[in-house]
Amino acid sequence: MQLILFVLSQPEKLRELLEAWEAAGVSGVTIMTSTGLGKLRQNALLQEDLPLIPGLDDLFRHEEISSRTLFTIVEDDTLVDKLVNITREIVGDFDKPNSGILIVTPVSRAYGLKKKC
16 A cells, blocks of 8 residues: 655646546545645745735735645555656646655555445
């Protein structure tokens, strides 16, 4: 079993990524809103440009600083390779800015993955 953890820096691609992962065979994904230090620093610089009393237009002019962190457990290394390739196709090369961070790590034990009704 492998844990796939992916920090998606482009939240607008979340739906496309989830649909592709599901089509590839992922049975469940947990999604959390997250923010990294780099985005916080970048946003602090942007906020210096905000007026003292910002209007809605001023607030919407600034980009979202939240990422989405996805994690799933898969049993098959072939599926891991497929998910890495699919993710790369959707977000771009992981060595480029704003492509996110993908981590794959072994899982020695997992409980509660296969629920019975």
